Amino acid sequence: MTEHEPNRVPEATPREMAAVDAVVGPELNGAAPAAAARRMRVQLQRPYRRDLLLPALLALQQAEGWISPGGLAYLAQRLALPLAEAYGVASFYGLLALEPEPPTVLHVCDDVACQTAGAMELCQTLERVLGPAGSAPESSEVGWHRSPCLGRCAEGPAVYVQRLGAAGGGARWDAAQTAExxxxxxxxxxxxxxxxxxxxxxxxxxxxxxxxxxxxxxxxDAYRRHGGYQALRRALALGREGVLREIAAARLVGRGGAGFPTAAKWEAVAKSPEPVRYLVVNADESEPGTFKDRALLEGDPFAIVEGATIAAWVIGAHRVYVFVRGEYPEARRSLEAAIAQARAHGYLGATIMDEPYPLEIEVRSGAGAYICGEETALFNAIEGKRGEPRNKPPFPTVHGLFGKPTVVNNVETIANVPVVLNLGAAAYRDLGSAGGSGTRLFCVSGQVMAPGLVEVPIGTPLKEVVAIAGGLRPGRELRAVLLGGAAGTFVGPEAWDMALDPEVVRARGATLGSGVVVVFDDTADLGAIVRRIARFFREESCGQCVPCRLGTVRQLELVERLEAGRPLGSLEQERALHRDLVQVMRDASICGLGQTAANAVASALALGLVGEGSRGQ
Amino acid sequence: MNRGVSVAARPVTVTVDGQAVEVPEGSTVREACAKAGVEIPTLCFLENLTPVNVCRVCVVELEGSRALVPSCSRKVEGGMVIHTDTPRVRTSRKMVLELLASSVDLSAAGPEVAEWLAAYGAEPERYGRRAPARTARPDLGEAATVAQPPKVDNALYVRDYSRCILCYKCVEACGEDAQFTFAIAVAGRGFDAHISTEFDVPLPDSACVYCGNCVGVCPTGALMFKSEFDLRQAGAWDPARQTVTPTICPYCGVGCTLELHVQDNRIVKVTSPLDHTVSHGHLCVKGRFGFEFVQDRDPGG
Amino acid sequence: MFGAGGGTSSYREIEETDLIILWGSNARETHPIFFHHVLKGIGNGARLYVVDPRRTASAEWAHLWLGLDVGTDIALANAVGREIIQAGLVNEDFVRRATTGFERYREAVEPYTLERAETITGVPAEAIRQLAHDYARAERAELCWTLGITEHHNAVDNVFALINLALLTGHVGRWGSGLNPLRGQNNVQGGGDMGALPNKLPGFQDIEEDANARARFEAAWGCRIPPRRGLHVSQMFEAMEAGRFHGLLIIGENPAQSEADAARAVRLLQGLDHLVVQDIFLTRTAELAHVVLPATASWCETEGTVTSSERRVQRVRRALEPPPGARDDLEILAELAKRLGHDWGKPTAQAVWDECRQLSPMHRGMRYDRLEAMGGIQWPCPDEDHPGTPFLHGRLWQDPVEGPLAPFQPVEFEPPLDALDDEFPIRLTTGRRLESYNTGVQTTHYRPPLSKGERIHLSPEDMAALGIREGMLVRVVSRRGAVVVPATADPGLRQGLAFMSFHFPDQVNTNQLTLDRWDPKSGTAEFKATAIRVEPIETAVGAEAMEVRR
Incomplete structure (x- = not known):
């Protein structure tokens, strides 16, 4: 008979236990601990709160700088969650380390926009000073990793810093200082x-x-002095039906990328027979090149609170979740401060203004996963699961967060809600053009003089938008523009005059997506940019479905072969291979990530941006 | 509440490859196809598990739908027009099979997998030389694979994840579709996603109770009886010499049906029929692995 | 139960019921696939109650676990019954139409107030009240038990106490409502079906009371059947002790290790004039035999049938050639008969089964080909067009009731016989572990990592109080014997409660500790309640070994 040692249960540190307890709360969660049950001779089931998993994992990460076996075991026990499942979730998210890390960890963006702002030079410097990315021993003070886009594209090269025992935050490279x-x-x-x-x-x-x-x-006060909460007042006066009519008449469409009519979504949930409904505000802004939601959340958070309040009231939701990208702690703080003030002044809580309507807005943080911007993956993240998208149908308006009817709106969409009500539908429509109502935010970065956020009426030409961002550097020629981010498409100089109107852009086989405009001039190493996009999808695919999990790997291999000038067989064979990859990913992937993961590379191949001749001067 | 008492579902009519079929409301497209006599290939679907629709081999074309739809989980709606053998469907199936075959060892998968690879014209070799081991950065020109040494950490079954297509079946059988032990989960992300215990600890340090229900649902031989693994290592595994005999488990009084796979008068593995109302294909550690005693005795002594 | 002995429900009903009670059953470990059905039931919204002194792996899934003191089941059940009556939750229509003896029952349970039950059982009155109300109010409820109910000196009374609750609430005889003893061994049910009981012919036909049945068998077998019940196992040992019992043929049992007070069992077996053991292994019992008849493994080397806990008769088949010298049980019996002067020829399993079908009405429709095609058939199956019977006693819901009414059987609480005192202050209860089985004859041949050999499980509090560290060897002493065994802390045990299995008798013979006093009605010994003390052994070899490994 083989004797085995009893399973060794690793122990949590006091800091880890305190961090978990702070999230889970003193109330027993899951099954009562054994000692208490033994004493009581009965065991009562407690409410099962798996949805606290991600917040608690982030708390553990901050407490000890990594998710240790002991910390995870304690957390799993507090949430009555199987340890392997908790591990599966922890291992899904990029900001959660499963091995010890130094007290300070830099996530250095080497993505498309930051590459044009000196990210590669910064990486070389760090490699010289700190060693290769991800190699720092636990004993060193600072470690670093390469990161996908951090949403700080106008301030590149961007860095996100995790600090032991403190909240993270963005940092900016200062070329005037020495690395040390x-x-x-x-x-x-x-x-x-x-x-x-x-x-x-x-x-x-x-x-x-x-x-x-x-x-x-x-x-x-300042928000109210500048028009704040007029829209909520107007909404309450109009009534739910009235607001729905107004939003429909304004032809407000979602700004997250898909462009679905907002009123239709709201109406589906407002009319659901299910009494429990949710509003989810998608602030998991992770599309490379996008930083508009961060600008809104950091710079005008009350507008988001007001817009979310109106939306929740109209659809009959009493709880709103705002899922903010984990790399945006500043945005989270700003929003939470606004929520607290709004609550203190009767705009949230038991009433919204004069209307007795219980409403809470809860902010949840992501933990480093692009895929969680996909609405059903986002639900899973909030519910404490791996951020894997769900198959649709059923759609969120029927079976959404916690299985309840749910409206998911992007931050920019929510920001438009007070605007519609303040201006009225007609005036709102007039802001835009035939291609759509209102204004749109464009995140202009790359090789322009003044990168930043640009708000223009829908239909403004690309050239104009870039001009507002300072235009090209003197003496440089436009080589290509990446529209819509990594999931978008490259367009060449011939698109310079194109109106940024969803219909016009779609007709040219491109997309506005989340409003990304990354500009590359004739000095850009576009091959490297395309390779980075291919790597982005290889690393951000959730891995659930075969076309995306393996298609993104084969796409990266293909781009690298072409970049190295070593195609397998003929160039035409490689192109045919990519066409097949495009087709299977587009046709057979579960979600939008896989379905669009080959678009940018396909457009780059078509424009000759990969391989021979792709390097700039 | 009146659970479990099934209310007769309304019939729904759909068209499969031009043929109208009537199926009960709530049926899946796959079931409608079966009704029409069209068999749909699949890797991640099994009758006794909740469809996870991740392998995407079973996609079909649905008129009015932009993308193809997974037939295993998509519910029928009246008037659906379904095509199961269009060029788009064939390309997707070919590519999915090809991508899997280029990165995973499918040599111990069921014979139908090899048939599908041939039928759909998959060319797994066109991605280049197969990387000999799983690595984050294979050499230029090499196709990344999940190749890795098998995990042999207990006497009952072996985990050879170089054969794993990540169909989630084992996780489902270990978890909410049968055993509720949750010893394994999908960990990591993207191509790095893999089936794992917490922190990849060996099974004896995990919550595993060795029911082997994961082994029972694995379609590719990634999870294998140690007895089968050893015979394969020795080159002695020979399905042609095997018989399969259903009988009843000798242990507790629940009465699970065991299918004894016997080669050369030795039990080499044990399965259970998926469609039996007692076990639904699942067993416990004793029923699955506790057979050694009959071939470990010397009746004279 | 009120007639034929078998669980009344099908496993599928467990998935579709509203409330499940596991009483004295750790099905998660002992009936794992049955527990899959329980888990499906919970997933479908059913509430699970677990009544067990230990907070077992099953209890962890419970909505409410009631951790009663060992052997106080009747007090708990009677209090549940009284509370149902007091709260006006009796299914009066059912009680009036389908049962007898309610008044007597009402009077009998009257003293079992919630408070008194709390004093006896240790379970808070509020928890008992909740169980009573929830069970009575549930639209459908399944009550399941195992050896925690039956391995007591008053086993049959324990079962009656539970049946009374089902009669009180009408939770029997309908889809999703029933009473289910889960059988511990694969063909315990089938043995009973086939008349391997002291007073039954095949098909639960009474040997003393059913003259018609006796006549049928006499006609078929051409002999006279004495209308007299035989002995059950515990009585046989008593008869050996009294010198009234001299020869024994044992088929596939290992009483030298499985009987309570094992030392006594061995002594009595050794005293027999003639002991024949028919087994697939040379067990400890076989070592005592004058003649050993090597047999085949019935589940994979022979043909035949077994019956499961849901009364499903299922085919077992020959998949392996038995080892040389081993012979089919049927062949051995026929050869024995021949030596005794009766030539039965060479009967096949199917021929024997067909004879059984002739003589046992409840099996009549179960042709081999039907058993195979239907994945087994649940008895009764009276004719060859009958689909089998998913649940029993539907007749109790007919108006008027067909057949005899179901009697309440009032029972009184009696404490376990092996009382705790200062010398033996800890209550030891025994049971099974997931990966092992009975005396380990089968399960010591495979190597699941779960198997850690025998250990005594103690509460963390007792471990601390006795100064015992994990893995330390301790001496466990009862009024009958002592064993040395490593100790392990079990958070599912409260102070004063200990647990051991009996799977590793060659390492630790747990049944040297247990008491052989048995229930006069069933013959089952009180394995579940032994008074012990635990003594740390100072030079703890095991503990040192553990230290080294750490």
């Missing part, structure tokens, strides 16, 4: 990022960004 000086400043929390630059052109209406940078974002 800069690292010292980062470690002590001195090298903080600035706000998103807003690029304005006098005379253009800016209903979404007008307040940003002009009023203190943490002041409810």
């Amino acid at each position: 000086e800069w690292l010292q400043a980062v470690a002590t929390g001195m090298a903080v990022t600035s706000a998103v630059p807003i690029r304005r052109r006098p005379g253009l209406p800016q209903p979404l960004t007008g307040r940003i940078g002009r009023i203190p974002p943490d002041s409810l």
Whole structure:
């Protein structure tokens, strides 16, 4: 008979236990612990709160700098969750380390926009000073990793810093300092990022960004003095049906990328027979090149609170979840401060203004996974599961968060809600063009003089938008523009005059997506950019379905072969292979990530941006 | 509440490859196809598990739908027009099979997998030389694979994840579709996703209770009886010499049906029929692995 | 139960019921696939109650676990019954139409107030009340038990106490409502079906009372059947002790290790004039035999049938050639008969089965080909067109009731015989572990990592109080014997409660500790309640070994 040692249960540190307890709360969760049950001779089931898993994992990460076996075991026990499942969830998210890390960890963006802003040079410097990415021993003070886009594209090269025992935050590379000086400043929390630059052109209406940078974002009074909460008042006066009519008449469509009519979504949930409904505000802004939601959340958070309040009231939701990207702690703090003030002044809680309507807004953080921007993956993340998208149908309006009817709106969409109500549907429509109502936010980055956020009427030409961001550098020629981010498409100089109107853009086989405009001039190493996009999907695919999990790997291998000038067989064979990959990913992937993961590479191949001749001057 | 008492579902009519078929509301497209006599290939679907629709081999074309739909989980709606053998369907199936075959060892998968690979014209070799081991960065020109040494950490079954297509079946059988032990889960992300215990600890340190229900549902031989593994290592595994005899488990009084796979008068593995109302294909550690005693005796002594 | 002995429900009903009670059953470990049905039931919204002194792996899934003191089941059940009556939750229509003896029952349970039950059982009155109300109010409820109910000196009374609850609430005889003893061994049910009981002919036909049945068998077998019940196992040992019992043929049992007070069992077996053991192994019992008849493994080397806990008769088949010298049980019996002067020829399993079908009405429709095609058939199956019977006693819901009414059987609580005192202050209860089985004859041949050999499980509090560390060897002493065994802390046990299995008798013969006093009605010994003390052994070899390994 073989004797086995009893399973060794690793122990949590006091800091880990305190971090978990702070999230889970003193109330027993899951099954009562054995000792208590033994004493009581009965065991009562407690409410099962798996949805606290991700917040508790983030708390563990902050407490000890990694998710240790002991910490995870304690957490799993508190949530009555199988340890292997908790591990499966923890291992899904990029900001959760499963091995010990130094006290300060830098996530250095080497994605498309930051590559044009010196990210590669920064990486080389760090490699020299700290060693290769991900190699730091636990004993060193600072470690670093390469990161996908951090949503700080106008401030690149961007860095996100995780600090032991403290909240994370953005940091900005300062070329004026030595690497050592800069690292010292980062470690002590001195090298903080600035706000998103807003690029304005006098005379253009800016209903979404007008307040940003002009009023203190943490002041409810200032918000009210600048038109805040007029829209909620108007909404309550109009009634739910009235608001729905107004939003429908304004032809407001979602700004997250899919462009679905907002009123239709709201109406489906408002009319559901199911009494429990949710509003989810998607602030998991992770599309490479996108930083608009961060600008809104950091710069005008009350507008999001007000918009979410109106939306929740109309659809009959009493709880709103705002899922904020894990790399945006500043945005989270700003939003939470606004929620607290709104609550203290009767805009949330038991009433919304004068209306007795219980409403809470809860902010949840992501933990480093692009896929969680997909709405059903986002539900799973909130529910404490791996951020794997669900098959649709059923759609969220029927079977959404916690299985209940749910409206998911992007931050920019929610920001448009007060605008519609303040202006009225007609005036709102007039802001835009035939291609759509209202304004749109464009995140202009790359090789332009003044990268930043640009708000323009829908239908403004690309050339104009880039001009507001300072235009090309003197003496440089336009080589290509990446529209819509990694899931978008490259367009060449011939698109310079194209109106940024969803219909027009779609007709040219491109997409506006989340409003990304990354500009590359004739000095850009576009091969490297395309390779980075291919790597992005290889690393951000959730891995659930075969076309995406393996298609993204084969796509990256193909791009690398072409970049190295070593195709398998003929170039035409490689192109045929890519066409097959495009087709299977587009046709057979579960979600939008897989379905669009080959678009940018396909457009780059078509424009000759990969391989021979792709390198700039 | 009146659970479990099934209310007769309304019939729904759909068209499969031009043929109208009537199926009860709530049926899946796959079931409608079966009714029409069209068999749909699949790797991740099994009758006794909840469909996870991840392998995407079973996709079909649905008129009005932009993308193809997984037939295993998509529910029928009246008037659906379904095509199961269009060029788009064939390309997707070919590619899915090809991608899997280029990265995973399918040599111990059921014979139908090899048939599908041939039927759909999969060319797994066109991605280049197969990387000999799983690595984050294979050499240029090499096709990444999940090749890795098998995990032999207990006497009952072996986990050879170089054969794993990540169909989630084992996780489902270990978890909510049967055993509720949750010893394994999908960990990691993307191509790095894999089936794992917590922190990849060996099974004896995990919550595993060795019911082997994961082995029972694995379609590719990634999970294998140690007895089968050893015979394969020795080159002695020979399905042609095997018989399968159903009988009843000798242990507790529940009465699970065991299918004894016997080669050369030795039990080499044990399965259970999926469609039996007692076990639904699942067993416990004793029923699955506790057979050694009959071939471990010397009646004279 | 009120007639034929078998569980009344099908496993599928467990999936579709509203409330499940596991009483004295750790099905998660002892009937794992049955527990799959329980888990499906929970997934479908059923509430699970677990009544067990230990907070077992099953209890962890319970909505409410009631951790009663060992052997206080009747007090608990009677209090549940009284509370149902007091709260006006009796299914009066059912009680009036389908049962007898309610008044007597009402009077009998009257003293079992919630408070008194709390004093006796240790379970808070509120928990008992909740169980009573929830069980009575449930639209459908399944009550299941195992050896935690039957391995007591008053086993049959324990079962009656539970049956009374089902009669009180009408939770029997309908889809999703029933009474289910889960059989511990694969063909315990089938043995009973086939008349391997002291007072039954095949098909639960009474040997003393059913003259018609006797006549049928006499006609078929051409002999006279004495209308007299035989002995059950515990009585046989008593008869050996009294010198009234001299020869024994044992088929596939290992009483030298499985009987309570094992030392006594061995002594009595050794004293027999002639002991024949028919087994697939040379067990400890076989070592005592004058003649050993090597047999085949019935589940994979022979043909035949077994019956499961849901009364499903299923085919077993020959998949392996038996080892040389081993012979089919049927062949051995026929050869024995021949030596005794009766030539039965060479009967096949199917021929024997067909004879059984002739003589046992409840098996009549179960042709081999039907058993095979239908994946087994649940008895009764009276003719060859009958689909089998998913649940029993539907007749109790007919108006008027067909056949005899179901009697309440009032029972009184009696404490376990092996009382605790200062010398033996800890209550030892025994049971099974997931990966092992009975005396380990089968399960010591495979190597699941779960198997850690025998250990005594103690509460963390007792471990601390006695200064015992994990893995330390301790001496466990009862009024009958002592064993040395490593100790392990079990958070499912409260202070004063200990647990051991009996799977590793060659390492630790747990049944040297247990008491051989048995229930006069069933013959089952009180394995579940032994008074012990635990003594740490100072030079703890095991503990040192553990230290080294750490």
